[in-house]
Amino acid sequence: MAEKKRRGVYTLPAYAGWTNQQLTKNCGLVPYLFHKYYGFHAVMAGAKIEDSYPYMKYVSGMDVEFLPDGELSTKLDYIDAHAEDMDLLILHGYYPNYEAMVKRYREHRPDGKIYLELDLNSWLADRTSWRMPNVAALLDACDVIGVAGRSMQRYMARKCPYKIEFIPNGFYNFADTDYTPDFAAKENIILTVGRIGLPEKNNDLLLEAFATVADELPDWSLRVVGGIEAPFRPYVESYFARFPALRERVSFTGLITDRNRLAEEYKRAKIFVLTSIKEGGTPNVIAEALSAGDYIVTSSIDAAADAVDEGRCGEVFPIADRERLANVLAGLTRNPGRIAQGGHHAVEYAGDVFDYGVIVRRLYYLLYGEDGI
Amino acid sequence: MSGIVLDDRRFYFDDACRGRVLLLDTGEVLANASRALLHYIDDDYVWVMRDNLKNITEYIGRGADDNSSLRAAATVLAVREFWGKYRQRRLMRWGPLDRSAIALAKMLPIFHDENLFFIVAPDMPEATPEAIIPVRTSYRTFPLPERDFDLFILDVAAAGQDRLPQILLSLRPGGLLLAFLPAGSDFSRVLPNTTCLTDNAGNRLVSVRLTPELARLLREETVVGQLARQKRLIAYMLDEIGGSLGPLLASGENGPLDAAIAQASLAEDIILSVYEELLSDDIPWLANRFKESLIDYRLRRTDRLRARVFDEYRALRHDMKEYDDF
Numbered sequence: 001m002a003e004k005k006r007r008g009v010y011t012l013p014a015y016a017g018w019t020n021q022q023l024t025k026n027c028g029l030v031p032y033l034f035h036k037y038y039g040f041h042a043v044m045a046g047a048k049i050e051d052s053y054p055y056m057k058y059v060s061g062m063d064v065e066f067l068p069d070g071e072l073s074t075k076l077d078y079i080d081a082h083a084e085d086m087d088l089l090i091l092h093g094y095y096p097n098y099e100a101m102v103k104r105y106r107e108h109r110p111d112g113k114i115y116l117e118l119d120l121n122s123w124l125a126d127r128t129s130w131r132m133p134n135v136a137a138l139l140d141a142c143d144v145i146g147v148a149g150r151s152m153q154r155y156m157a158r159k160c161p162y163k164i165e166f167i168p169n170g171f172y173n174f175a176d177t178d179y180t181p182d183f184a185a186k187e188n189i190i191l192t193v194g195r196i197g198l199p200e201k202n203n204d205l206l207l208e209a210f211a212t213v214a215d216e217l218p219d220w221s222l223r224v225v226g227g228i229e230a231p232f233r234p235y236v237e238s239y240f241a242r243f244p245a246l247r248e249r250v251s252f253t254g255l256i257t258d259r260n261r262l263a264e265e266y267k268r269a270k271i272f273v274l275t276s277i278k279e280g281g282t283p284n285v286i287a288e289a290l291s292a293g294d295y296i297v298t299s300s301i302d303a304a305a306d307a308v309d310e311g312r313c314g315e316v317f318p319i320a321d322r323e324r325l326a327n328v329l330a331g332l333t334r335n336p337g338r339i340a341q342g343g344h345h346a347v348e349y350a351g352d353v354f355d356y357g358v359i360v361r362r363l364y365y366l367l368y369g370e371d372g373i
Numbered sequence: 374m375s376g377i378v379l380d381d382r383r384f385y386f387d388d389a390c391r392g393r394v395l396l397l398d399t400g401e402v403l404a405n406a407s408r409a410l411l412h413y414i415d416d417d418y419v420w421v422m423r424d425n426l427k428n429i430t431e432y433i434g435r436g437a438d439d440n441s442s443l444r445a446a447a448t449v450l451a452v453r454e455f456w457g458k459y460r461q462r463r464l465m466r467w468g469p470l471d472r473s474a475i476a477l478a479k480m481l482p483i484f485h486d487e488n489l490f491f492i493v494a495p496d497m498p499e500a501t502p503e504a505i506i507p508v509r510t511s512y513r514t515f516p517l518p519e520r521d522f523d524l525f526i527l528d529v530a531a532a533g534q535d536r537l538p539q540i541l542l543s544l545r546p547g548g549l550l551l552a553f554l555p556a557g558s559d560f561s562r563v564l565p566n567t568t569c570l571t572d573n574a575g576n577r578l579v580s581v582r583l584t585p586e587l588a589r590l591l592r593e594e595t596v597v598g599q600l601a602r603q604k605r606l607i608a609y610m611l612d613e614i615g616g617s618l619g620p621l622l623a624s625g626e627n628g629p630l631d632a633a634i635a636q637a638s639l640a641e642d643i644i645l646s647v648y649e650e651l652l653s654d655d656i657p658w659l660a661n662r663f664k665e666s667l668i669d670y671r672l673r674r675t676d677r678l679r680a681r682v683f684d685e686y687r688a689l690r691h692d693m694k695e696y697d698d699f
Contacts, residue, residue, distance in 0.1 A: 110556055111389075111575045157658035161648035163641055164658075166665060352677070361672050362665070369390040369635070371627075371672055 008041040008085035009034045012078070014095035016070020017046030021195075023055040023064070024259070025284050026117065026148075026169045027092050032059040033172070033360040034088065038372045041085060045078055046070065054257050058174040072097045076104050083108030088367065093119040093280070099134055102141045113367050116142040117167060119280035120152050121302050130160035144366045148281020149303030167363055168306065171287035172356035177263040181293030181347065183340055188217075190329065191269035191294065193225040193262070193285045196252070197232020202275040202299070202320060204235055209326040210250065211243050217333040220249075225265050227255035266292035270339050271332060274298040274307070277319055282306050282354070290350035293343035297328055306353075313346035375572040376442040377430045377449065382423060384430070386446045389571045391631070396449040399423045399456075422483075426452060429480070433473045440553060440576040444473040447526055447551045447578055451477055454524050454549055455484040463521060465543070466492040468528030468553070470501065477526075478504040491522075517543040527552045538591045544583040552579045569635065603647045608693065610640040615686055622670060622679050630671045637664040653696035659689040 009031045022028055028044055035042035042062040047070035056064055067074050079086070079101060089105050089112060091098050102114060116139070129135060139145060139162050146167030147153050156164045173179055190210065196203050203224065210222045228236065240247050256262045266272070272289035274296070282303040289296060290307075296314030298307045308314030315332070317324040332339060352358070364372050378385040378393065382400040385393045399422065430445040455462055462485065466474050470492060481488035481504060492501075493508045501507050519542050527540060529552050541550055556575030570578040581587075590605050614621075614633050621629055641660045648657065666685040670678040 111573055153661070154655065154658045157661065158654045161645045161657065163638075163645065163661060165661065358669075358673065362668055365634075365668050365672060369631070370392055 006039060006041055007087040008043065008082075009088040009090065010043045010045060010082065010086045011090040011092070012075050012101060013046040013070070014091070014093055014097060017049040017067070018044055018064070020050050020053045020055050020257075023053060024058050024172075024174065028055075028059055028062065029170075029172050029356055030090055030115075030117075030360060030363070032062045033356060034364070035061050037357075037360060038364060040088070043082075045075075045082075047074075058259060072100060075101055079104045079108065083112075086112060088113045088115065090115045090117065092117050094124070094128060094135075094138075096134075099138050102138055106141055113144075114142045115144045115146065115363065115367065117146045117148070118156070118164075120147055120156070121278045121280050122152065122155060123278055124280075125152065125155060125159065130156075136160075144363065146363070149306050151305055152281065152302050155302075165363075165366055167359060168354055169282050169284050169287060170354040170356040170359045171284070171291045171350060173263075173291075175259045175263075177260050179263055179267065179291045181267050181343065183293060183343060185268075186270045186293070186343075187268050188220040188333070189269040190220060190222045190271045190273055191225065191265060191289070192223075192273050192275070193265070193288070194274075194283070195229060196224055196226045197229030197235070200277045200279075202277050203232070204239075205275040205299075205320060205322055205325060206273050207239055207250065209322050209329060211239075211246060212322065212326040213330040214243075214246060214249065216330050220333055222246075222250045223253060223265065223269065224251065225253045225256055225262070228252060262288075263292065266294060269294050270343070271295050271297055271329070273325075273329075274301070275325070276301055279303060287350060287354035290346040290354060293347045295332065295339045295342040296346065297325070297332070299325075309345065309349045309353075313342040313349055375570075376434055377445045379423075379427050379430075384426065384449045386442075386449075386570050389573045389575070391571070394570060396446060397426075397453045397456075399426075422456070425480075429476045433476060439574060440572055440578075441473075442572050443553060443570060443576055443578040444471065446570055447553070448473050448477050450549075450551055450578075450580060451524055451526065452480065455481065455488065459485060461485055461487040461489070462523040463489045463545075464491065464524045464526070465522045466490065466494075466526045467540070468494065468526065469496070470494045470505070474505070474526075475502055478502055519543060520545050523548050525550045529553060530555045541581065541583055542588065542591050546583060546585060546588070548583050550579075550581045550583070552581070553577070554579055603643050607640050607643050607647075610636055610643075611686075611690065611693075614640075615690065618683065618686060622682060627671065630667065634664060634667045634671060637667055651696075653692050655692055656689070656696075659685070659692050663689045 011027060011031050018027060023044065031040070031042040031044060034040040043065055044062065045065040045067055047068070048066040049070070053064060067078060083105060086105065086109060091101070091114065105112065105114065139160070144165055145162055146165045147156055148167060148169045150166060153164050153166045192203065192206055194201050206222070236252065253265070256265065266289055272285070272294035274283065274286060276283070276299055279301045286296060286298070286307045290313065296308050298304050298314060298316055299319045300316050301319070304316045308316060315328050317328050361371060361373060375387050375389050378387055382398060383395060384397040386396050388394045426449065430448060433445040433448060434441050451464070464481065468474070474492060478490040479502065481490055489506060490504055491506045491508055517539055521543050523545055525540055525544055525548070527550060544550060554577040586609065590609060614636055621633055637660070641657070641664055644651070644657055644660050663685040666678065666682045670682050
């Protein structure tokens, strides 16, 4: 019997190309894990939009192919050239240019599989006409349509007659780092991680809230992890000019590309705060923070209930409400038992719901009707 | 690569979605010999028949049809219906008179010399093999008798899915429908099935056995209309799964769980087909959650996930009752 052909999984971006960070987020992780668990030939293709991609070392075995540009015609040419190997095509978000890409793919591969990960928030969901023929044609062409949050899954199930699967943005332990938190060793640290200064991340809210209650929690510090966007730097300077006493207690680490170092940040912290105005599903940072036993404090994004497991491992405050966030932080720091109990539950919850091994197995089953492991 | 595989006495189908699926264990025919005429069923006979069937499936598999591997699988499944059951049987083939039809027609007298093979073909040749009884009438409007056939092999693309209830009711109780579905066809309108084979091109072979409950539902369809039928089918399918959840989850077998997941997924399809008519907004979501809980338990058998299957099932059924949708 001839040897079975090695299957291929490809992902193409809606925009020009992939960022370095996306290699280790859901965009890169899903194809990478199809390679790792099921032996797929995994490829992320797109224009090179960053000078370097240091995270490629974490997804070893997955090919990152750079296209000459990010034009739609280039992506269509790429599909023409690689369709034979594209047994599974993964697309992230909903973008009109996917219609042409999916149509082209289906012309070559009616037998292939398409996984559309709708990186949705309610803002976008409300502004997309899901019943329009062109949108319906795109959804019809997909084998699995996923959203990253329960509330968004329910929301979408009410909006259009499609099977909308819950495929959360999970956590994957690249470096086999021991994420098991030592709760006794955790420090009085409030942590946030991400691209600091992006308007939708609303990071200044946490800085302001911390300043508001800093005197009430003198033994707590705030760590802000992630590259700082250039337009945000003047704010940081003015912040320390206004609160010079906080220079010792508020630290900006900058971008941490070493996953082990990043894991240590999560493990050290007791509280993780997310201040986003909107997110598509559960942000990856939530899954990582849960895995490290952090108590979650999140703004009321669409996936807030998922992030805190309905309040079992965290609290939700209204988006952009500085006073409520400050009150939550002040209240929590006076209640170490609650933080510890929530942190223990967070670890268990992360294993059940946000473990990428679990997520990808379910996705594989949805696509192929079997457990490929 | 989908296709028939013979391993010792067993015929398998390499399914594009499910891996290797057992179609026929010829050894079981020998084991069940007491239920048949013994002179037909001895060890040599099994081996000779096995080799004949092997040759026939290879012959069909080499056919020009784009779903020839499924046609070969259908032939094996059809033989399973006839072999070792010594009484006259009636087979209806609705579709082209291709090499699989001819091969099967020639085999039928081996199992019982009064077996009958009827065929309605879109392009019926003037001369047909002796074993075949051509039904020369209008292809689309052919009225089917009730409780008449033991096996119906159907090309859904040729007949249209709207004929499915009538076709199923033409089966005798316990009869089997084997239906070829082209790739991309609307699965939601296909009735509950226990087996679905898929080839590499996405073509499917669905088998549906006419149970008394299904027959009752199909007859009601003409009275209460399509929507009610769909809703009753959904409830029926979910009840079928729910009624056996305990043993299903206690069993260490993956096969029954896979079948339950396929049925839950099909119920979800049918729910979506009546989406606009549902009174509850949440039934599609809850149906998906139930399916998801079954998949999670299938993949990781923990007590917590087992409890979740029951919770999700109860939530779905509660919502269906609450909104008087079903």
